[in-house]
Amino acid sequence: MGSLLSTIDSPQDLAGFTVRELDQLAGEMREAMCRLLGTRSAHFASNLGVIELTLALHTTFDFCRDRLIWDTGHQIYPHKMITGRYHRFATIRSKGGLMGYPNPEESPYDLFMTGHAGCSVSCALGLKCGDDLVRPDDGRHVVAVIGDGALASGIVFEALNNTGGLKKNLTVVLNDNKMSICPRVGSISDHLDRLRMTTFYTGLKSEIQRVLKGVPLLGDPVERFLTQFRDALKAGILGGMLFEDLGFRYLGPVNGHNIIQLQKYLAMTQTFDGPVLVHVVTEKGHGFKPAVEDPTSFHAPAPFAHLNGAEIEFRKNPSRPSYTRIARDAVLAGLRRDPQVAVITAAMCQGTMLEPAREEFPDRFFDVGICESHAVAFAAGLAKAGMRPMVAIYSTFMQRSYDQIFQEMALQDLSVVLLLDRAGLTGPDGPTHHGVFDLTYLRPLPNLVVMAPGDAIDLEMMVEFALSHGGPTAIRFPKAVAESIDRPPCPLELGRAEILRPANRRGEPGDGVIISCGTMLGACLAAADRLRQEGIELGVINARFVKPLDTETILQAVAESPMVLTVEEGALMGGFGSAVLEAANDAGLDTSRIRRLGVPDCFIEHGERSQLLADLRLDAEGIADVCREQLARRGEELGARGEGLGARG
Ligand SMILES: Cc1ncc(C[n+]2csc(CCOP(=O)(O)OP(=O)(O)O)c2C)c(N)n1
Secondary structure (H helix, E strand, O other), X not given: OOOOHHHOOOHHHHOOOOHHHHHHHHXXXXXXXXXXXXXXXXXXXXXXXOHHHHHHHHHHOOOOOOEEEEOOOOOOHHHHHHHHHHXXXXXXXXXXOOOOOOOOOOOOOOXXXXXXXXXXXXXXXXXXXXXXXXXXXXXXXXXXXXXXXXXXXHHHHHXXXXXXXXOOOOEEEEEEOOEOOOEOOOHHHHHHHHXXXXXXXXXXXXXXXXXXXXXXXXXXXXXXXXXXXXXXXHHHHOOOHHHHHOOOEEEEEEEOXXXXXXXXXXXXXXXXXXXXXXXXXXXXXXXXXXXHHOOOOOXXXXXXXXXXXXXXXXXXXXXXXXXXXXXXXXXXXXXXXXXXXXXXXXXXXXXXXXXXXXXXXXXXXXXXXXXXXXXXXXXXXXXXOOOEEEEEEEHHHHHHHHHHHHHHHHOXXXXXXXXXXXXXXXXXXXXXXXXXXXXXXXXXXXXXXXXXXXXXXXXXXHHXXXXXXXXXXXXXXXXXXXXXXXXXXXXXXXXXXXXXXXXXXXXEEOOEEXXXXXXXXXXXXXXXXXXXXXXXXXXXXXXXXXXXXXXXXXXXXXXXXXXXXXXXXXXXXOOHHHHHHHHHHHOOOOXXXXXXXXXXXXXXXXXXXXXXXXHOOOOHHHHHXXXXXXXXXXXXXXXXXXXXXXXXX
């Protein structure tokens, strides 16, 4: 048989496909996934697991008009392949290419641009209610597909509760592959494990309850026996009791790799009145043995080369450690040093490299699932009880816990350490994952100390400092290979910046100063080196603390320098540069000499991190250019006023 996949421009092309043809198509989609992973890192195992489900959904519903939301969106590749994007599939996650997540700009089949877990049921319910109000005669079906990992998020239960109460016709497909990125955690996963054991159940709870109500309750001990008997009967028969009690009809468990079965039960959902949950059992990595055997490593693996069909070899990763690894090692050192130290992750044990902490300190390591707000409030509880908790969450996902950072952590002045990994531009994941807003949202919170290490040496010291500090702290670091800048040791002191090159040399004012926030420090030093060769002498300051800001050092630099450039890998609005501007303005200094470099007020696309940074001039070349520009502008201004650069102060 020839290639079917290349002939599919839209799901309509699947009409009339036989089961054999759909199975062949599924095989071709798997091959396309493997070819992709030969070139770049991408979400792999989750996508392999939903190929049959995707085909069944698109052959049962008409998503030209019906609505489909994939929770999180990392498992959208098969959907992209059959919704007119196969010819561009090889470009996925590269700059200018397809996004690795749903993107309404690419296709009307993608309704929301998403990447954070847990919002599918809420959005689907909103769509259903909206459609019922705006186009009540259309009878559109609305489907949300959610993984068992995302299911345990608090917001999902808010949505299930709301849906059950509204009794809306909504289909939730629970894609149960027994895994989050790491094995799923918590009691809901135990519940799902029990459900997987049961035989198919169609959710006729109301009928069964009628029968059960007929069982008479007599006096003790017969009453007790019958109550126990009734409960046992209920537990055995009402497989999906949790969902049924939330007002959903439960269908399942259904084999998620059998397209015919899937089509049958998905079609059945269209005939019911009220919300339905279809429990689909899939295998993460299905069809690719190494991924089935190790779904965690194959969630989003590094590019690999095939060997003998089944065996694979990963292309080499850089041997230098990442900032994540430096932070992890400092966390481990803290756990070893002090029995009161604990560490919490929200389903990102692998991404935060905390597996050794999980193995070595099972009592003080907590994976709370995809529940970031709970993670921070839980840490606050630990701190109140006398522990020293550290919460390792990516900057972008930490946004979920903002209210708990404010209320349970900062307002109580509790010693919780936030480790904001992936702060800055994260690269191929794109706008849903860039961690650029944390300084803006953390800065206004009283009590909170906010740090950004200039390099690996700083990061190590900051973790140690945070653990000994008697109040809430946050440390942000990027997704990058760690740099260690060669310089004399400079101990970390609360609210103190580090001067690497004085703005003022031997009593002579220099041409300006660069104030670096975070790991842009290396690029700032390199820019200063380049400019020195051109006769431009710049000072370089490593801010270290965003809050409290070292106003003494920074304001002195502003007062003495004709040009000040702040550099940060984060949103300009409300970020570090804003803090410098505010402080200078409060002190009555001339702020026109300050220029800020960072992420402007727009969402940044996906692409290699280095490319994206260069586009924003956040590399040595860009920083040097901005300095030249600013110095030229300043010179013109002073010239127009008849002052020379000698009147720098
Ligand atoms: C709010 C939030 N926290 C963390 C993540 C990181 N993350 C991406 S996929 C994933 C696992 C999702 O598991 P599941 O929903 O079961 O989907 P599967 O990959 O197993 O298909 C996690 C934790 C995220 N995308 N959003």
